[in-house]
Amino acid sequence: MFTFVLKKLGVVIPTFLGVTLVAFTFIRMLPGDPVLLMAGERGMSEERHAELMAEYGFDRPILVQYGSYLNDLFHGDFGTSIITRKPVFEEFMTLFPATVELSVCAILLAVLFGLPAGMIAAVKRGSIFDHTVMTGALTGYSMPIFWWGLLLIIFFSGILGWTPVSGRMSLMYFFEPVTGFMLIDSLLSGQEGAFRSALSHLILPSIVLGTIPLAVIARQTRSAMLEVLSEDYVRTARAKGLSPARVIGLHTLRNALIPVITVIGLQVGVLFAGAILTETIFSWPGIGKWMVDSISRRDYSSVQGGLLLIAMIVMIVNLMVDLFYGLINPRIRHTE
Amino acid sequence: MSELTYVEELDTRPTGRWALLKEFWAYFSENRGAVIGLVFFVIIVIIAIFADAIAPHLPNQQYREAFLKPPFWQDGGSLTFPLGTDAVGRDMLSRLIHGARYSLFIGCVVVSGALGIGVILGLFAGFFRGKTDTMIMRLMDVILSFPSLLLALVLVAILGPSLINAMIAIAIIQQPHYVRLTRAAVMGEMSKDYVTAARVVGVRRVRLMFVTILPNCMAPLIVQAALSFSTAILDAAALGFLGMGAQPPTPEWGTMLADAREFILRAWWVVTLPGLAILLTVLAINLMGDGLRDALDPKLKRS
Numbered sequence: 001m002f003t004f005v006l007k008k009l010g011v012v013i014p015t016f017l018g019v020t021l022v023a024f025t026f027i028r029m030l031p032g033d034p035v036l037l038m039a040g041e042r043g044m045s046e047e048r049h050a051e052l053m054a055e056y057g058f059d060r061p062i063l064v065q066y067g068s069y070l071n072d073l074f075h076g077d078f079g080t081s082i083i084t085r086k087p088v089f090e091e092f093m094t095l096f097p098a099t100v101e102l103s104v105c106a107i108l109l110a111v112l113f114g115l116p117a118g119m120i121a122a123v124k125r126g127s128i129f130d131h132t133v134m135t136g137a138l139t140g141y142s143m144p145i146f147w148w149g150l151l152l153i154i155f156f157s158g159i160l161g162w163t164p165v166s167g168r169m170s171l172m173y174f175f176e177p178v179t180g181f182m183l184i185d186s187l188l189s190g191q192e193g194a195f196r197s198a199l200s201h202l203i204l205p206s207i208v209l210g211t212i213p214l215a216v217i218a219r220q221t222r223s224a225m226l227e228v229l230s231e232d233y234v235r236t237a238r239a240k241g242l243s244p245a246r247v248i249g250l251h252t253l254r255n256a257l258i259p260v261i262t263v264i265g266l267q268v269g270v271l272f273a274g275a276i277l278t279e280t281i282f283s284w285p286g287i288g289k290w291m292v293d294s295i296s297r298r299d300y301s302s303v304q305g306g307l308l309l310i311a312m313i314v315m316i317v318n319l320m321v322d323l324f325y326g327l328i329n330p331r332i333r334h335t336e
Numbered sequence: 337m338s339e340l341t342y343v344e345e346l347d348t349r350p351t352g353r354w355a356l357l358k359e360f361w362a363y364f365s366e367n368r369g370a371v372i373g374l375v376f377f378v379i380i381v382i383i384a385i386f387a388d389a390i391a392p393h394l395p396n397q398q399y400r401e402a403f404l405k406p407p408f409w410q411d412g413g414s415l416t417f418p419l420g421t422d423a424v425g426r427d428m429l430s431r432l433i434h435g436a437r438y439s440l441f442i443g444c445v446v447v448s449g450a451l452g453i454g455v456i457l458g459l460f461a462g463f464f465r466g467k468t469d470t471m472i473m474r475l476m477d478v479i480l481s482f483p484s485l486l487l488a489l490v491l492v493a494i495l496g497p498s499l500i501n502a503m504i505a506i507a508i509i510q511q512p513h514y515v516r517l518t519r520a521a522v523m524g525e526m527s528k529d530y531v532t533a534a535r536v537v538g539v540r541r542v543r544l545m546f547v548t549i550l551p552n553c554m555a556p557l558i559v560q561a562a563l564s565f566s567t568a569i570l571d572a573a574a575l576g577f578l579g580m581g582a583q584p585p586t587p588e589w590g591t592m593l594a595d596a597r598e599f600i601l602r603a604w605w606v607v608t609l610p611g612l613a614i615l616l617t618v619l620a621i622n623l624m625g626d627g628l629r630d631a632l633d634p635k636l637k638r639s
Contacts, residue, residue, distance in 0.1 A: 011477065018478035029494050135369075138626070142618040144570055146577045147593060147611025150600055154608075158601045273485035277574055291486065292578060295493045307490055311481045318481075 004326050012319055019315070023308040024069050027300050028062075078305035083297055088305030092287065097180025098168060099286035102278070103271045105202055106210035111264060114214045118221025118260075122229065123248060133218060140215030145274055149208040149281040156204060163200050166283035170197040209278045213267045220263045224256040231255075258329055265321030269314045363631035370627020376620035384436040391430035392418070395587040399425040404603045420605045422596065428605060431587040432613050438588040439569045439617055442503055446568035447561050449507035454514025455557065459545050461515065462522030473519070476512035484509045485574060492580045499582040502575045509571075510564050517560055521553030555632040562625035566618040573614050589614045 035044075035052045044052075053059050057068060072079075078089040117137075121130040156163045164170065168182050175189035183202065186194035228234060229252055237247045275288035283289070287306065294302040365371055383390060393399075405421040406413040407428075413420060419428040461472040479487065491505035525531060526549070534548045575581030576590030584591055589610040596606035 011474075014474050015477040015481060018474060019481050022478060022482075026490060026494065031494075031496070138369075138622055139615070139619060142566065142570075142615060142622050144573055144590070144593075144611055144614045144618070146574060146590075147607075147614065150593070150597070150607050150611070154600060154604060269483045272483035276483075276485055276489070277577070280578065292489070295489060296579070300493075303490060303493065307482070307486065310483065310486060314483060315481050 001326070005323060008319060008322055008326075012315060016312070016315060019311045020070060020073060020308060021066070023304050023311075024066055026304050026307065030300065073308075078309060079301040081294075081299055081302045083299045083302070088302050089309070091290070091302065092306060092309050094180075095285060095287050095290050097177075098182075098284060099272075099275050099279070099288060101181045101183065102202065102205055102209060102284060102286060103268075103275060105206035106208075106271065106274075107213055107264065107267060109206055109210040110213035110217050110267075114217030115221055115260070118218040119225055119248075119253065119256075121218070122222045122225030125226065130222075134222070137215040137218040140211045141219070143211055143215075145208050145211055146277040146281055148211060149204070149278060152204050152208065153281070163204050164197075168198065168201050168285060169194070170201075173197060205278050205282045205284055208281070209271065209274045212270060212274060213264075216263060216267065216270075217260065221256065221260050224259045225252060228252045228256045258325070262321055262325050265317060265324070268317040272310055272314065360631055364627050367627040367630055369623045370630075373620040373623025373627065376616065377624060380436050380617055380620065381440065383433055384440050387433045387437055391427075391433040392416075393427035393430040395426065395431045395434040396585050397426060397430075399427075401425070404599065404606070406603070407605050419609060420603070422592075422606050423599055423603075426585075428609055431592060432589070432609060434587045435589045435592065435610065435613060436617070438499070438582065438586065439572070439614070442499070442506075442572045443565040443568050443621075445503050446507045446510065446572070447565050449503070450510040450564060451514055451557065451561055453507070454511035455518050455550070457511070458515040458518025459522055459550065462519040462526065463541075463545050463549070465523075469519070472515065476515050479509065479512050482509075485571060488571060488575060489578065489580055492575060497580045497583065499572075499576075499586065499588065502572055502581040503568075505575075506568050506571045510568065513560055513564065514557065517556045518553060521556060522549055525549050525552050559625060559629045559632060562621060562628050566621040566625065569614065569618055569621075 035049055035056065035058065057065055060068075076089060078087070078092070080087055081091060084091065117133045121133040124130055153165055157165045169186070173186070173189070173191050173194040175185060175191065175194070178185050178188055182198040183195065186198040234247060234251055237251045238244075242251075272288070275286060276292060277288070278284065279286045279289035280292055287310065291303065291306050291310075294300075294306065399417075399421065402417060402421045402425045404423055405417050405425075407420045408415050408418050410420075417427050417429070419432065421427055422431070457472050457476075461469040482490075487509050488502070488505040491508060492501050495501035495504065531544070531549060534544055539548060572581055573588070573590030573593070576588050577594045579594060582588035582591045584595055592610040593607065596603075596610070600607050
């Protein structure tokens, strides 16, 4: 296991350096002078320009710039937003819980519905249920989720008036954030109705963000189950006269879950990409919306910092999934 | 003295191009969904090709007396504008028909770009191994570390928002998948006898790579091409929706949705129809892709 971990790290570390290089190059690849570009149409005086060039270190040799960039990163400095003048890391961390809360709910929804749907579809292969689930999954997989979000708003907010259109919390309630997760904070605040408000704000965005993972999980569970169901040991278990529930629950599901868990882990990147669209539609104050806003505000140092932080999170989660996979499946650990 | 009369059983299936195509069709047509997808896709292609002739109006013509007209079956709708008009009085149906052109064009350009670069890089990685391989694969790992849409957004921020730049960005985020697939397939082929034989005869390297090995690696690439065609359409529409893809007044479906957002509760048709067009097109292609995979995957094929 130790050599397996080392091997994985041997791949992750150069990739991480590559990712920092991409984030570093990003600002320098923008057409024109980065400082002027941030100033936008207003422009700026010669002196201010030189001052800013020196402040951001754009006047130094490129390798020195990269060195000091890496050095800053290792000290937890991800740059400063040019608009708000606050450290990018701080801004990221204030918004991050909102995205995590949304993503966790989305993935819970996806697992809660996708796993049983895929399982039953596999067991009842060829049935109407199987066809319905697979058609539904392919439709979900083909869904332009930004449109799906708008449809849900039309139906549930416009026609039925059940759910709010945007944001995380009704303006009627106010409380200091403790954990940053509205569902928990609203409960802690003890205000009546606050939890309900948080939940009703959360439900549509979670459905939208969970749609593609739900489809992927249902498809993956079905095909993993089908593969395991055709294995010899399942036939043996059946021949021994074990009850179907025992064969499926104990012998099949446990083995089918291994690839499914990996797929769930790999949804992190998908969730971030989806969060960009979902948060924009529902004005959800999270990382995705912040990135889109930063790009349109030309706050490129925030974009740079956010890009790197998001890539780091995706890499760390993927590494953990890899290691976990190696832990539960010795075959993976010893090959390659 | 009796000689050994064991004769290896010969594979007597016909191998001509036509026969192969026929065998492929036999597997493909078994999948009902795939056939439905194919039919629908052909219809979209026809609509896109003859858009000028089919569309009742010009896509960007504004009718000042007809803002936000509903479709013909609703009160106030008329057959002049069968699917209604948008906020500046343009015919929805005509814009949707012309939008099909953009989506197919985006899919074609992105897939050829990503496929072309990806296959060449993957061939080099799988053929030469060693340092070339490590360098190429690490580079691909770096690209894959970013959530795809985020990287596309940032690339467009660098290049400037336009349809062409959106397509370049999407091609860049898609090609690592082709590199990985090609590399894996090439590595599988490299150890086979026919490659060794070709080497012994002295076939030149470039010919060996592109003429001898590559054609045998095509099956997974074709399946991937179908899947990434649909992803390209979705991503381009998403970029258009965020204002970073095709710019108004281009009748691109994602851009149309972005324009329609403010009328979401007043005029359902300006929001519903472009999205439905995206969904149906992508669904048709994905259905076809599933059928292609089943027909081309040698593991699933019964001999």
